[in-house]
Amino acid sequence: GAGVSQSPSNKVTEKGKDVELRCDPISGHTALYWYRQRLGQGLEFLIYFQGNSAPDKSGLPSDRFSAERTGESVSTLTIQRTQQEDSAVYLCASSTDASSGNTIYFGEGSWLTVV
């Protein structure tokens, strides 16, 4: 596609429910990143995928968070048993490869509200 596409754009969920957020990277981009941004805060790195290599999960805040990516296509970020502190915008980004990691292209984000 023309840009990074994320869905849903907005999600309101009840505390304790599981949510899935989807990211469709720019076609041909092998590197994919997930970030979290709480209201008025900076971007927190969550996880990184590069081709078929093992993902870098070092930023995941707890075992309630997981992500998958099939090949070089769509990625899904799953948050289990959501808590109110999970409320944030979840941003996906992609780049051509890891060596281009300084220039990454973000989607519009999925705004998650846990009530």
Place this chain on the structure above:
Amino acid sequence: GQSLEQPSEVTAVEGAIVQINCTYQTSGFYGLSWYQQHDGGAPTFLSYNALDGLEETGRFSSFLSRSDSYGYLLLQELQMKDSASYFCAVLNQAGTALIFGKGTTLSVSS
């Protein structure tokens, strides 16, 4: 690990020049990047410095001093549309993912 420090807020008037500083600590350095984010929007890439010196792109310039672990973003001829948050970023130790500063909110008034 990596850490970046930048001012939380900067205010300026239209037509002015503003400089947003960024100091960083990193165990492996691959360059300093700058991103702009308008309220409610996606961050977008502005500039990247791998080597010391000034990089100019239109009204925006970015500077890097590796010996001082310091860089800045210079915005000239400020316009109202420049009101946004600006983030500096460096790659993590593995050289894979960007680690961002907390951002500087720039408010431009008329």
